[in-house]
Amino acid sequence: MGLTKVTNSPGLSIHLDNPRPVYCPGDVISGQVSLHTAAECAIGTVALSFWGRAKTKIIQQNGQSASVYRGRTRYFSVDHTLYTGQYTHKPGSFGWPFELTVPGQADPRCILSGHKWKPKDHFRTNVVDTPGDLDLTLPPTTFNSRHQARKVDCFVEYVLEASLTEPQDAHRFRGPKTKTSTLPVTFQPLPSPEPIRSFDLAPDGPPRLVTISTLKLLPEHAGTNLGLRDRARSLFQRDSIPRFSFRLSVRAPTTIQSSHPAPLPFILGVEPDLDDPNTTTVVGASSSPVVTLRSFKVDLKTHVRCRAVATYADDKTYEVSLLNLKNLDQRLLPPDSTATKTFSNSISSSSTSPNTIDLGSLYDLRVGGATLGSRLESPLCPNFTSYNVSREYFLVWEIEVECAEKTQKFSSTKHGTPCEVLLPPATARMDGYDDDNTTSNNINLGVALESCRISTGENHANTSRGQVDGRKRSSEKEKPGFFTSGGDKTRHDHKTKAQEAAEEHDGYDHRDQQHQGPDSNTSVDRNNTRGAPEVYNRGQPPPQYVP
Known part of the structure; x- marks a missing residue:
């Protein structure tokens, strides 16, 4: 079991017109199925299928034996017959154009004809009374794998599959043979047209009460070393030691959009508790x-x-590090007028206290192409649920504060704040493409992100497959794997756009262009330029995302 790779049977291949790294519902996929043969070839039917599925495989080791558990869900299957005949053709090149639309939802017939998935938390179910009760949302392309004591593989993929079958009576003693070629494509839901305006801040648990008890709260002892008598007093006469209490509260975002132009708000509130004499004597x-x-x-x-x-x-749980700052010296109390901010209702419903500070804006907290282990996942796969695979996110944090030379650490609730991760907005700009091409040709942020994904490699993937033009890079094998822990230590030297464009041009195979003649199954002689394969010109430099 594994992800479907780019496979071409001898002479049979799939070529796309203006291929994109990411396809969304409603996008049109056009191209041609090409056949190049040096001998006579009997062609009965040429068909193209476009299907999506989710597969899982769990291997449980039991001593020297192992139990294998599988799950499979097919979301849709769109079939097109491009040619039907009973002829033997001369050697040459053939092309059959096709055009299809990416579906916006799953096919209920495919969902109901597969495995029966019972109701369970975090998953969908297809055990329903009527097909109208099914959740037909298509999940994005994703892949996850773990090979430890228990081996786990799960993925969602969308594939174009071309097949060429011989005529039924081509051979007397055996049935017709079939050639098959596959071309996977990356699917993502439609992104929001504009950046979100609300991050839906929510409190992460009740306010934490902090009580500091030390003689260093007094001005005469501040910044000094306590003597033996003072330390003994702190141990045996605690009621006489000054105390100061304050409440620390956190409001964290529950909606996160990758590559949002604004930093994530993270509201930290610190309120002194001066009303209770039992907790505060200063x-x-x-x-x-x-x-x-x-x-x-x-x-x-x-x-x-x-x-x-x-x-x-x-x-399986992964952690994406968004921010990790140490040795800070940011004053919280008394409030620092240069760092304290008040927010509008679009971001925070109650943040009018002067002791509230936005750490997200102060330290530029953002989510773009986040590092999952040693590779780059661009963009982060959004939340989704399906019948046998699901993905969700939690925001976890840790804060350390100091008062009177005593430190206290605080962290999020046990599992963190549940949050929804959204795809980057469709209006995000990309370096290497002008604004007109970005909007008119439905070239969205995935173009730039796919370039970044290819440059870092696809050996270990918690993301969609790295592919741009329907073919693998020369001398590059496609090995989907698993993100290991640790940062990417590889050093990448800065290159000019001209150098990147030259490498981009040399690093890809040339491709055949669709034959535009009126007869879709016309044989093309090798020495005849009519309908001969042409080379795509990739003149633009590889794009890079600019928020």
Whole structure:
């Protein structure tokens, strides 16, 4: 079991017109199925299929034996017959053009004809009373794999498949043979036309009450080393030690959009607790202690779940580091007027306190092409649920504050704040393409992100397959794998756009252009230029995303 790769039977291949790295619902895929033969060839039918599916495989080791659990869901299958005949053709080149539209939802007949998926948390079910109760949303292309004590593979893929079958009576003693070629494409849901305006901030648990008890809260002991008598007093006369309490609250985003032009808001509130004499004995503006932020860490936790038949399931968690700052010296109390901000209702419904600070804006907290392990996933795959594969995100954070030379660490709730990750907006700009081409030809952010994905490699993938023009790069094998932990230590030297364009041109195979003649199955002689294959000109430099 594995992802479908680009495979070409001898002489049979699929070529796309203006191929894109990412296709969305409603996009038109056009191209031709090409056949090049040096001998006479009997052609009965030429067909093209476009299908999408999700597959899971879980291998449980039981000593020296192993149990294999599988799950499969086919979302749709669109079939087109491009040619039908009973003739033997002379050697030459043949082309059959095609054009199809990417469906916007799954086919209920395909969903109901596959495995029966019972209701379960985090997954869909196809055990329904009527087909109208099915969730027909198509999930994005994705791949996850883990090969440890328990081996797990799960993926969602969308594939173009061309087949050429011999006539029924071509041979007397055997049936007709079939040649098959496959070309996977990357599918993603439609992105939002504009960047989102609300990040849907929500409190991450109740406010944390912090109480600091030390003689260093007093001005005369601030910044000094306590003597033996003072330390003994702190141990045996705790009621006489000054105390200061404050409440720390966090409002984190529950909706995140990759490559959003604005940083993620992360609201940190610090309120002194001056009303309760049992918690605070240090009162007065002149002696108000200073609370300082020392470290700030934010991770986006990805939870991928899969299941197979017999209700066997597995899951895997990844963490995407968004920000990890240490040795900070940001004052929280008394409030710093240069860092304290007030927000409108579009971002925060209640942030009018002067002791509220937006750490996201202060430290430029963003989600773009985030590093999952040692590779780049661009963009982050959005949340989705399907019948046997699902993916969700949680925002986890850790904060360290200091008051009177005493530090306290705080973290998010046990699993973090559930959040929804969205694809980059369709209006995001790309380096290497002008605004007209970006909007008129439906070239969206995926073009730039696919270039980034190819440059970093596709050996280990928690993302969609790296492919641009329907063919693999020369001298490059496609080996989908698993993101290992650790950062990418590879050094990439900066190159000019001219050098990148030259490498982009040399690194790809030349391709055949669609034959535009009126007869779609006309044989083309090798020495005849009519309908001969032409080379695509990739003159533009590889795009890079610019937020």
